[in-house]
Amino acid sequence: MLYALLCYHQEDVVCAWTKEEDDAVMQKLAVVQERLAKAGKLGPVARLLPTTAATTLRKDQDPPLVLDGPFAETKEQLLGFYILDCKDLEEALDIARDLGAANPGGSYEIRPVGLFQDGGARP
Protein backbone atom coordinates (compact mmCIF):
# COMPACT_ATOMS: atom_id res chain seq x y z
CA MET A 1 0.00 0.00 0.00
CA LEU A 2 1.26 3.42 -0.85
CA TYR A 3 0.77 6.04 1.83
CA ALA A 4 0.58 9.76 1.23
CA LEU A 5 2.24 11.93 3.81
CA LEU A 6 0.78 15.41 3.75
CA CYS A 7 2.89 18.24 5.15
CA TYR A 8 1.25 20.80 7.41
CA HIS A 9 2.87 23.73 9.17
CA GLN A 10 2.13 27.33 10.04
CA GLU A 11 2.78 29.28 6.87
CA ASP A 12 3.64 32.46 8.80
CA VAL A 13 6.47 30.58 10.43
CA VAL A 14 7.77 28.80 7.35
CA CYS A 15 7.68 31.96 5.25
CA ALA A 16 9.62 33.77 7.97
CA TRP A 17 12.52 31.31 7.81
CA THR A 18 15.72 32.84 6.55
CA LYS A 19 17.39 31.23 3.55
CA GLU A 20 19.91 29.56 5.88
CA GLU A 21 17.19 28.13 8.11
CA ASP A 22 15.27 26.90 5.08
CA ASP A 23 18.39 25.33 3.55
CA ALA A 24 19.18 23.61 6.84
CA VAL A 25 15.71 22.03 6.99
CA MET A 26 15.84 20.95 3.37
CA GLN A 27 19.28 19.43 3.85
CA LYS A 28 18.15 17.36 6.83
CA LEU A 29 15.08 16.22 4.88
CA ALA A 30 17.28 15.23 1.94
CA VAL A 31 19.20 12.85 4.17
CA VAL A 32 16.01 11.01 5.18
CA GLN A 33 14.70 11.09 1.60
CA GLU A 34 17.89 9.56 0.30
CA ARG A 35 17.62 6.72 2.76
CA LEU A 36 14.02 6.09 1.71
CA ALA A 37 14.93 6.27 -1.97
CA LYS A 38 17.66 3.66 -1.52
CA ALA A 39 15.12 1.37 0.15
CA GLY A 40 12.79 1.86 -2.83
CA LYS A 41 10.12 3.35 -0.58
CA LEU A 42 10.11 6.89 -1.93
CA GLY A 43 7.43 8.14 -4.32
CA PRO A 44 7.03 11.71 -5.61
CA VAL A 45 7.97 14.53 -3.26
CA ALA A 46 6.56 17.98 -3.85
CA ARG A 47 6.94 21.24 -2.02
CA LEU A 48 4.13 23.68 -2.72
CA LEU A 49 4.55 27.43 -3.10
CA PRO A 50 2.80 29.63 -0.50
CA THR A 51 -1.00 29.72 -0.35
CA THR A 52 -0.87 33.28 -1.68
CA ALA A 53 0.02 31.71 -5.05
CA ALA A 54 -3.07 29.45 -4.94
CA THR A 55 -6.26 29.70 -7.00
CA THR A 56 -9.44 27.75 -6.24
CA LEU A 57 -11.98 26.40 -8.71
CA ARG A 58 -15.28 25.81 -6.94
CA LYS A 59 -17.03 23.15 -9.01
CA ASP A 60 -20.16 22.84 -6.88
CA GLN A 61 -21.78 25.38 -9.20
CA ASP A 62 -22.21 25.68 -12.95
CA PRO A 63 -20.17 27.31 -14.40
CA PRO A 64 -17.48 26.73 -11.78
CA LEU A 65 -16.31 29.76 -9.83
CA VAL A 66 -12.65 30.78 -9.85
CA LEU A 67 -11.45 32.33 -6.60
CA ASP A 68 -8.15 33.72 -5.42
CA GLY A 69 -6.52 32.19 -2.43
CA PRO A 70 -6.32 28.74 -0.95
CA PHE A 71 -8.92 26.15 -0.28
CA ALA A 72 -10.87 27.13 2.83
CA GLU A 73 -14.04 25.04 3.07
CA THR A 74 -13.71 23.08 6.30
CA LYS A 75 -16.57 20.70 5.44
CA GLU A 76 -14.55 19.27 2.56
CA GLN A 77 -11.58 16.99 3.00
CA LEU A 78 -8.49 16.44 0.90
CA LEU A 79 -9.16 13.26 -1.08
CA GLY A 80 -6.36 13.17 -3.61
CA PHE A 81 -4.19 15.28 -5.84
CA TYR A 82 -2.81 15.59 -9.37
CA ILE A 83 0.56 16.81 -10.53
CA LEU A 84 0.14 18.55 -13.90
CA ASP A 85 2.67 20.11 -16.23
CA CYS A 86 1.01 23.32 -17.47
CA LYS A 87 2.27 26.31 -19.41
CA ASP A 88 0.48 28.73 -17.10
CA LEU A 89 -2.45 29.16 -14.73
CA GLU A 90 -4.96 29.40 -17.61
CA GLU A 91 -4.03 25.95 -18.84
CA ALA A 92 -4.19 24.54 -15.32
CA LEU A 93 -7.65 26.07 -14.89
CA ASP A 94 -8.84 24.60 -18.21
CA ILE A 95 -7.76 21.14 -17.10
CA ALA A 96 -9.40 21.66 -13.70
CA ARG A 97 -12.64 22.65 -15.48
CA ASP A 98 -12.53 19.49 -17.61
CA LEU A 99 -11.91 17.35 -14.56
CA GLY A 100 -14.59 19.25 -12.68
CA ALA A 101 -17.16 18.58 -15.42
CA ALA A 102 -16.46 14.86 -15.05
CA ASN A 103 -16.62 15.03 -11.27
CA PRO A 104 -18.77 17.95 -10.10
CA GLY A 105 -19.09 19.13 -6.48
CA GLY A 106 -16.39 20.26 -4.10
CA SER A 107 -13.41 22.18 -5.42
CA TYR A 108 -9.90 22.00 -6.77
CA GLU A 109 -7.12 24.09 -5.34
CA ILE A 110 -4.52 24.96 -7.94
CA ARG A 111 -1.27 25.44 -6.16
CA PRO A 112 2.07 25.85 -7.98
CA VAL A 113 4.75 23.33 -7.06
CA GLY A 114 8.08 24.79 -5.97
CA LEU A 115 10.08 21.57 -5.88
CA PHE A 116 9.34 18.17 -7.37
CA GLN A 117 11.22 14.89 -7.20
CA ASP A 118 9.95 11.69 -8.73
CA GLY A 119 11.09 9.17 -6.15
CA GLY A 120 10.41 6.19 -8.40
CA ALA A 121 8.32 3.95 -6.07
CA ARG A 122 5.18 2.54 -7.73
CA PRO A 123 2.04 0.98 -6.23
Next chain:
Amino acid sequence: MDEARWIGTTLAAARPQALAALLRYFRDLDLAEEAFQEACLRALRTWPQNGPPRDATAWLIFVGRNVALDTVRRRAKLTELPPEEALSDTQDTEAEIAERIDGAHYRDDVLRLLFICCHPDLPATQQIALALRIVSGLSVRQIARAFLVSEAAMEQRITRAKARIAKAQSGDGGVPFEAPGAVERAERLGVVAAMIYLVFNEGYSAAGDASAARAPLCEEAIRLARLLLRLFQAEPEIMGLTALMLLQHARARARFDKEGAVILLDSQDRELWNRPMIGEGLALLDKAVRHRRPGPYQLQAAIAALHARAKGPEDTDWAQIDLLYGTLEFLQPSPVVTLNRAVAISKLRGPEAALAMVEPLGDRLTGYFHYHGVRGALLMQLGRTSEARDDFMTAISLATTAADAAHIRTHLDGLK
Protein backbone atom coordinates in the same frame (compact mmCIF):
# COMPACT_ATOMS: atom_id res chain seq x y z
CA MET B 1 16.11 23.64 13.50
CA ASP B 2 16.84 23.85 17.24
CA GLU B 3 14.30 25.04 19.79
CA ALA B 4 15.61 28.55 20.38
CA ARG B 5 15.54 29.27 16.66
CA TRP B 6 12.07 27.83 16.30
CA ILE B 7 10.86 30.14 19.06
CA GLY B 8 12.67 33.05 17.42
CA THR B 9 10.94 32.53 14.07
CA THR B 10 7.58 32.04 15.73
CA LEU B 11 7.96 35.31 17.62
CA ALA B 12 8.99 37.13 14.45
CA ALA B 13 6.05 35.68 12.53
CA ALA B 14 3.55 36.61 15.26
CA ARG B 15 4.91 40.10 15.64
CA PRO B 16 2.82 42.18 13.18
CA GLN B 17 -0.47 40.73 14.38
CA ALA B 18 0.35 40.73 18.10
CA LEU B 19 1.80 44.22 18.07
CA ALA B 20 -1.14 45.51 16.05
CA ALA B 21 -3.60 44.10 18.58
CA LEU B 22 -1.65 45.56 21.51
CA LEU B 23 -1.57 48.89 19.75
CA ARG B 24 -5.31 48.75 19.32
CA TYR B 25 -5.78 48.15 23.07
CA PHE B 26 -3.38 50.80 24.28
CA ARG B 27 -3.05 53.30 21.39
CA ASP B 28 0.55 53.93 22.31
CA LEU B 29 3.38 52.68 20.10
CA ASP B 30 6.05 52.61 22.80
CA LEU B 31 3.83 50.89 25.33
CA ALA B 32 2.72 48.29 22.80
CA GLU B 33 6.30 47.62 21.77
CA GLU B 34 7.51 47.28 25.36
CA ALA B 35 4.63 44.94 26.14
CA PHE B 36 5.38 42.79 23.11
CA GLN B 37 9.06 42.60 24.00
CA GLU B 38 8.28 41.56 27.58
CA ALA B 39 5.86 38.93 26.27
CA CYS B 40 8.65 37.60 24.01
CA LEU B 41 11.03 37.37 26.95
CA ARG B 42 8.46 35.40 28.91
CA ALA B 43 7.91 33.15 25.90
CA LEU B 44 11.65 32.41 25.80
CA ARG B 45 11.48 31.46 29.48
CA THR B 46 8.29 29.39 29.52
CA TRP B 47 7.89 27.81 26.07
CA PRO B 48 10.93 25.52 26.37
CA GLN B 49 9.50 24.14 29.65
CA ASN B 50 5.77 24.05 28.91
CA GLY B 51 5.95 23.52 25.17
CA PRO B 52 4.67 26.01 22.61
CA PRO B 53 1.12 27.31 23.11
CA ARG B 54 -1.64 26.25 20.74
CA ASP B 55 -1.85 29.77 19.32
CA ALA B 56 1.39 31.67 19.76
CA THR B 57 -0.06 35.00 18.63
CA ALA B 58 -2.95 34.85 21.09
CA TRP B 59 -0.55 33.90 23.88
CA LEU B 60 1.68 36.88 23.12
CA ILE B 61 -1.26 39.27 22.95
CA PHE B 62 -2.64 37.96 26.22
CA VAL B 63 0.65 38.15 28.10
CA GLY B 64 1.57 41.45 26.47
CA ARG B 65 -1.76 42.95 27.42
CA ASN B 66 -1.31 42.01 31.06
CA VAL B 67 2.21 43.44 31.05
CA ALA B 68 0.98 46.71 29.57
CA LEU B 69 -1.93 46.86 32.01
CA ASP B 70 0.57 46.53 34.87
CA THR B 71 2.62 49.33 33.39
CA VAL B 72 -0.41 51.54 32.97
CA ARG B 73 -1.49 50.71 36.52
CA ARG B 74 1.90 51.72 37.84
CA ARG B 75 1.96 54.91 35.81
CA ALA B 76 -1.49 56.09 36.82
CA LYS B 77 -2.97 54.53 39.91
CA LEU B 78 -6.26 56.30 39.28
CA THR B 79 -6.95 54.68 35.92
CA GLU B 80 -10.04 52.51 36.10
CA LEU B 81 -9.28 48.92 35.14
CA PRO B 82 -11.38 45.84 34.45
CA PRO B 83 -11.95 43.52 37.45
CA GLU B 84 -8.95 41.40 38.41
CA GLU B 85 -10.53 38.03 37.53
CA ALA B 86 -11.02 39.16 33.93
CA LEU B 87 -7.28 39.58 33.57
CA SER B 88 -6.21 36.39 35.30
CA ASP B 89 -4.19 33.73 33.56
CA THR B 90 -6.83 31.15 32.61
CA GLN B 91 -7.32 29.00 29.53
CA ASP B 92 -10.76 30.46 28.84
CA THR B 93 -9.50 34.00 28.50
CA GLU B 94 -6.81 32.86 26.14
CA ALA B 95 -9.31 31.05 23.94
CA GLU B 96 -11.56 34.10 23.91
CA ILE B 97 -8.74 36.35 22.79
CA ALA B 98 -7.67 33.85 20.16
CA GLU B 99 -11.19 33.92 18.79
CA ARG B 100 -11.29 37.67 18.81
CA ILE B 101 -8.05 38.19 16.91
CA ASP B 102 -9.11 35.62 14.34
CA GLY B 103 -12.31 37.53 13.85
CA ALA B 104 -13.28 40.90 12.55
CA HIS B 105 -10.30 42.91 13.77
CA TYR B 106 -7.60 40.83 12.17
CA ARG B 107 -7.24 42.48 8.78
CA ASP B 108 -7.56 46.04 9.93
CA ASP B 109 -5.11 45.67 12.79
CA VAL B 110 -2.15 44.76 10.64
CA LEU B 111 -3.13 47.19 7.93
CA ARG B 112 -3.48 49.94 10.52
CA LEU B 113 -0.06 49.15 11.88
CA LEU B 114 1.48 49.37 8.43
CA PHE B 115 -0.47 52.50 7.72
CA ILE B 116 0.70 54.22 10.88
CA CYS B 117 4.24 53.74 9.60
CA CYS B 118 3.15 55.30 6.29
CA HIS B 119 2.03 58.49 8.00
CA PRO B 120 1.92 61.15 5.27
CA ASP B 121 3.68 63.66 7.56
CA LEU B 122 6.81 61.53 7.62
CA PRO B 123 9.52 61.56 4.96
CA ALA B 124 9.90 58.26 3.11
CA THR B 125 13.12 57.26 4.87
CA GLN B 126 11.43 57.66 8.26
CA GLN B 127 8.43 55.65 7.05
CA ILE B 128 10.69 52.77 6.07
CA ALA B 129 12.77 52.95 9.24
CA LEU B 130 9.66 52.96 11.40
CA ALA B 131 8.06 50.09 9.51
CA LEU B 132 11.20 48.00 9.89
CA ARG B 133 11.34 48.78 13.58
CA ILE B 134 7.65 48.41 14.44
CA VAL B 135 6.26 45.85 11.99
CA SER B 136 9.33 43.74 11.33
CA GLY B 137 11.04 44.17 14.67
CA LEU B 138 14.50 44.69 13.18
CA SER B 139 16.90 46.13 15.73
CA VAL B 140 18.00 49.74 15.43
CA ARG B 141 21.49 48.43 14.75
CA GLN B 142 20.31 46.28 11.85
CA ILE B 143 18.34 49.16 10.35
CA ALA B 144 21.23 51.59 10.81
CA ARG B 145 23.55 49.16 9.04
CA ALA B 146 21.10 48.80 6.16
CA PHE B 147 20.82 52.57 5.75
CA LEU B 148 24.58 53.06 6.20
CA VAL B 149 24.12 55.54 9.06
CA SER B 150 25.23 55.44 12.67
CA GLU B 151 23.12 53.71 15.27
CA ALA B 152 22.63 56.96 17.17
CA ALA B 153 21.41 58.76 14.05
CA MET B 154 18.94 55.98 13.30
CA GLU B 155 17.72 55.91 16.90
CA GLN B 156 17.08 59.62 16.65
CA ARG B 157 15.28 59.24 13.33
CA ILE B 158 12.94 56.60 14.72
CA THR B 159 12.28 58.52 17.92
CA ARG B 160 11.44 61.61 15.89
CA ALA B 161 9.08 59.64 13.67
CA LYS B 162 7.29 58.19 16.70
CA ALA B 163 6.98 61.62 18.28
CA ARG B 164 5.38 63.04 15.15
CA ILE B 165 2.90 60.20 15.05
CA ALA B 166 2.05 60.61 18.72
CA LYS B 167 1.47 64.31 18.11
CA ALA B 168 -0.74 63.67 15.10
CA GLN B 169 -2.75 61.16 17.10
CA SER B 170 -3.30 63.35 20.10
CA GLY B 171 -4.44 66.26 17.93
CA ASP B 172 -7.86 66.45 16.34
CA GLY B 173 -8.24 64.74 12.99
CA GLY B 174 -5.88 62.33 11.35
CA VAL B 175 -6.21 59.72 14.08
CA PRO B 176 -5.53 56.48 12.25
CA PHE B 177 -7.18 54.18 14.80
CA GLU B 178 -10.68 54.02 13.39
CA ALA B 179 -11.43 51.04 11.16
CA PRO B 180 -11.10 52.28 7.59
CA GLY B 181 -14.03 52.07 5.19
CA ALA B 182 -13.82 50.40 1.78
CA VAL B 183 -12.63 53.46 -0.15
CA GLU B 184 -10.22 54.53 2.56
CA ARG B 185 -8.88 51.01 2.85
CA ALA B 186 -8.17 50.88 -0.89
CA GLU B 187 -6.33 54.19 -0.64
CA ARG B 188 -4.34 53.04 2.38
CA LEU B 189 -3.52 49.78 0.69
CA GLY B 190 -1.87 51.73 -2.12
CA VAL B 191 0.26 53.71 0.33
CA VAL B 192 1.22 50.58 2.24
CA ALA B 193 2.14 48.81 -1.01
CA ALA B 194 4.33 51.75 -2.01
CA MET B 195 6.02 51.68 1.41
CA ILE B 196 6.76 47.97 1.08
CA TYR B 197 8.26 48.59 -2.36
CA LEU B 198 10.40 51.37 -0.86
CA VAL B 199 11.72 48.92 1.72
CA PHE B 200 12.49 46.50 -1.10
CA ASN B 201 14.30 49.12 -3.17
CA GLU B 202 16.32 50.18 -0.15
CA GLY B 203 17.71 46.65 -0.18
CA TYR B 204 17.79 46.13 -3.94
CA SER B 205 19.63 49.33 -4.84
CA ALA B 206 22.56 48.51 -2.57
CA ALA B 207 25.65 47.18 -4.29
CA GLY B 208 28.85 45.30 -3.57
CA ASP B 209 29.66 45.01 0.12
CA ALA B 210 26.42 46.69 1.15
CA SER B 211 24.26 44.27 -0.84
CA ALA B 212 24.80 41.45 1.66
CA ALA B 213 23.91 43.70 4.58
CA ARG B 214 20.79 44.95 2.84
CA ALA B 215 19.50 41.73 1.30
CA PRO B 216 17.36 41.11 4.43
CA LEU B 217 15.42 44.27 3.54
CA CYS B 218 14.36 42.65 0.25
CA GLU B 219 13.34 39.48 2.07
CA GLU B 220 11.45 41.45 4.70
CA ALA B 221 9.60 43.41 1.99
CA ILE B 222 8.60 40.14 0.31
CA ARG B 223 7.43 38.73 3.63
CA LEU B 224 5.31 41.84 4.28
CA ALA B 225 3.86 41.67 0.77
CA ARG B 226 2.90 38.02 1.27
CA LEU B 227 1.27 38.99 4.56
CA LEU B 228 -0.66 41.79 2.87
CA LEU B 229 -1.71 39.42 0.12
CA ARG B 230 -3.04 36.95 2.66
CA LEU B 231 -5.21 39.73 4.08
CA PHE B 232 -6.33 40.92 0.63
CA GLN B 233 -6.32 37.78 -1.47
CA ALA B 234 -8.05 39.21 -4.51
CA GLU B 235 -6.09 42.45 -5.07
CA PRO B 236 -4.29 42.16 -8.42
CA GLU B 237 -1.89 45.02 -7.69
CA ILE B 238 -0.75 43.39 -4.44
CA MET B 239 -0.21 40.17 -6.43
CA GLY B 240 1.69 42.27 -8.98
CA LEU B 241 3.84 43.91 -6.33
CA THR B 242 4.69 40.56 -4.73
CA ALA B 243 5.46 39.07 -8.14
CA LEU B 244 7.62 42.06 -9.08
CA MET B 245 9.75 41.78 -5.95
CA LEU B 246 10.09 37.99 -6.24
CA LEU B 247 11.14 38.21 -9.89
CA GLN B 248 13.69 40.92 -9.16
CA HIS B 249 15.05 39.35 -6.00
CA ALA B 250 15.36 35.97 -7.76
CA ARG B 251 18.33 37.47 -9.63
CA ALA B 252 20.13 38.63 -6.46
CA ARG B 253 22.95 36.08 -6.62
CA ALA B 254 23.71 36.87 -10.28
CA ARG B 255 23.77 40.65 -10.06
CA PHE B 256 27.30 41.15 -8.70
CA ASP B 257 30.59 39.35 -9.20
CA LYS B 258 32.93 38.29 -6.39
CA GLU B 259 34.58 41.72 -6.32
CA GLY B 260 31.17 43.38 -5.97
CA ALA B 261 31.12 44.73 -9.53
CA VAL B 262 27.77 45.10 -11.30
CA ILE B 263 26.78 42.36 -13.79
CA LEU B 264 24.14 43.60 -16.22
CA LEU B 265 21.10 41.48 -17.05
CA ASP B 266 22.53 40.46 -20.44
CA SER B 267 25.68 39.00 -18.90
CA GLN B 268 24.18 37.38 -15.80
CA ASP B 269 24.57 33.64 -15.25
CA ARG B 270 20.93 32.54 -15.44
CA GLU B 271 21.79 29.33 -13.62
CA LEU B 272 22.19 31.46 -10.50
CA TRP B 273 18.65 32.79 -10.71
CA ASN B 274 16.37 31.40 -8.01
CA ARG B 275 13.86 29.21 -9.90
CA PRO B 276 11.26 28.58 -7.16
CA MET B 277 11.14 32.34 -6.54
CA ILE B 278 10.63 32.96 -10.26
CA GLY B 279 7.95 30.26 -10.29
CA GLU B 280 6.06 31.94 -7.47
CA GLY B 281 6.36 35.32 -9.17
CA LEU B 282 5.06 33.99 -12.49
CA ALA B 283 2.18 32.18 -10.74
CA LEU B 284 1.14 35.35 -8.92
CA LEU B 285 1.34 37.40 -12.10
CA ASP B 286 -0.85 34.84 -13.90
CA LYS B 287 -3.41 35.20 -11.12
CA ALA B 288 -3.27 38.98 -11.25
CA VAL B 289 -3.73 39.17 -15.03
CA ARG B 290 -6.98 37.18 -14.80
CA HIS B 291 -8.58 40.11 -12.97
CA ARG B 292 -8.19 42.34 -16.05
CA ARG B 293 -7.34 45.34 -13.86
CA PRO B 294 -3.82 46.21 -14.95
CA GLY B 295 -1.74 48.53 -12.79
CA PRO B 296 1.84 49.74 -12.53
CA TYR B 297 3.08 46.88 -10.32
CA GLN B 298 1.54 44.25 -12.59
CA LEU B 299 3.09 45.89 -15.66
CA GLN B 300 6.53 46.07 -14.08
CA ALA B 301 6.17 42.47 -12.93
CA ALA B 302 5.17 41.47 -16.47
CA ILE B 303 8.36 43.10 -17.80
CA ALA B 304 10.45 41.29 -15.19
CA ALA B 305 8.61 38.07 -16.11
CA LEU B 306 9.63 38.40 -19.78
CA HIS B 307 13.25 38.60 -18.71
CA ALA B 308 12.77 35.65 -16.36
CA ARG B 309 11.11 33.49 -19.05
CA ALA B 310 13.86 34.10 -21.62
CA LYS B 311 16.34 31.21 -21.74
CA GLY B 312 19.17 33.55 -22.75
CA PRO B 313 19.46 37.30 -23.36
CA GLU B 314 18.94 36.75 -27.12
CA ASP B 315 15.53 35.15 -26.43
CA THR B 316 14.18 38.26 -24.71
CA ASP B 317 10.87 39.44 -26.19
CA TRP B 318 11.81 43.12 -26.56
CA ALA B 319 8.72 43.95 -28.64
CA GLN B 320 6.47 42.80 -25.80
CA ILE B 321 8.61 44.70 -23.29
CA ASP B 322 8.27 47.84 -25.41
CA LEU B 323 4.48 47.39 -25.43
CA LEU B 324 4.37 46.96 -21.65
CA TYR B 325 6.49 50.07 -21.10
CA GLY B 326 4.14 51.92 -23.45
CA THR B 327 1.17 50.94 -21.28
CA LEU B 328 3.11 51.89 -18.16
CA GLU B 329 3.89 55.32 -19.68
CA PHE B 330 0.16 55.74 -20.26
CA LEU B 331 -0.88 54.68 -16.73
CA GLN B 332 1.93 56.36 -14.85
CA PRO B 333 3.84 58.79 -17.08
CA SER B 334 7.39 59.38 -15.88
CA PRO B 335 10.64 60.25 -17.67
CA VAL B 336 12.30 57.27 -15.94
CA VAL B 337 9.78 54.91 -17.54
CA THR B 338 10.46 56.49 -20.94
CA LEU B 339 14.18 56.07 -20.36
CA ASN B 340 13.68 52.37 -19.62
CA ARG B 341 11.51 52.04 -22.71
CA ALA B 342 14.34 53.55 -24.77
CA VAL B 343 16.52 50.60 -23.79
CA ALA B 344 13.94 48.24 -25.30
CA ILE B 345 13.77 50.46 -28.39
CA SER B 346 17.55 50.32 -28.81
CA LYS B 347 17.32 46.51 -28.93
CA LEU B 348 14.41 46.62 -31.37
CA ARG B 349 15.29 49.49 -33.69
CA GLY B 350 18.87 50.45 -32.90
CA PRO B 351 20.64 53.19 -30.92
CA GLU B 352 19.57 56.07 -33.21
CA ALA B 353 15.85 55.57 -32.55
CA ALA B 354 16.53 55.14 -28.84
CA LEU B 355 18.64 58.29 -28.67
CA ALA B 356 15.82 60.29 -30.26
CA MET B 357 13.58 59.10 -27.41
CA VAL B 358 16.14 59.85 -24.71
CA GLU B 359 17.20 63.38 -25.83
CA PRO B 360 13.97 65.19 -24.82
CA LEU B 361 14.25 63.78 -21.29
CA GLY B 362 17.48 65.72 -20.64
CA ASP B 363 15.75 68.64 -18.94
CA ARG B 364 14.06 66.52 -16.34
CA LEU B 365 16.68 63.81 -15.83
CA THR B 366 19.83 65.89 -15.89
CA GLY B 367 20.70 64.87 -12.32
CA TYR B 368 19.85 61.19 -12.82
CA PHE B 369 22.68 58.69 -12.94
CA HIS B 370 20.99 56.20 -15.28
CA TYR B 371 20.04 58.90 -17.80
CA HIS B 372 23.69 59.68 -18.45
CA GLY B 373 24.66 56.03 -18.35
CA VAL B 374 22.06 55.06 -20.98
CA ARG B 375 22.72 58.12 -23.15
CA GLY B 376 26.47 57.52 -23.00
CA ALA B 377 26.03 53.87 -24.00
CA LEU B 378 23.83 54.85 -26.97
CA LEU B 379 26.30 57.52 -28.13
CA MET B 380 29.11 55.00 -27.77
CA GLN B 381 27.26 52.54 -30.01
CA LEU B 382 26.85 55.33 -32.59
CA GLY B 383 30.59 56.06 -32.49
CA ARG B 384 30.10 59.56 -31.01
CA THR B 385 32.98 58.96 -28.62
CA SER B 386 33.64 62.38 -27.15
CA GLU B 387 29.96 63.02 -26.38
CA ALA B 388 29.74 59.55 -24.85
CA ARG B 389 32.75 60.36 -22.67
CA ASP B 390 31.04 63.52 -21.35
CA ASP B 391 27.95 61.55 -20.39
CA PHE B 392 29.95 58.81 -18.70
CA MET B 393 31.90 61.41 -16.70
CA THR B 394 28.63 63.00 -15.57
CA ALA B 395 27.24 59.59 -14.68
CA ILE B 396 30.26 58.80 -12.50
CA SER B 397 29.84 62.08 -10.66
CA LEU B 398 26.19 61.18 -9.96
CA ALA B 399 26.72 57.54 -8.98
CA THR B 400 25.47 56.70 -5.48
CA THR B 401 27.38 53.45 -5.11
CA ALA B 402 31.00 52.62 -5.82
CA ALA B 403 29.90 49.62 -7.91
CA ASP B 404 27.82 51.84 -10.22
CA ALA B 405 30.73 54.25 -10.67
CA ALA B 406 33.14 51.40 -11.35
CA HIS B 407 30.77 49.97 -13.92
CA ILE B 408 30.66 53.23 -15.89
CA ARG B 409 34.42 53.50 -15.61
CA THR B 410 34.78 50.22 -17.53
CA HIS B 411 32.78 51.86 -20.37
CA LEU B 412 35.09 54.87 -20.25
CA ASP B 413 38.13 52.60 -20.44
CA GLY B 414 36.57 50.94 -23.48
CA LEU B 415 36.42 54.30 -25.27
CA LYS B 416 40.14 54.98 -25.13
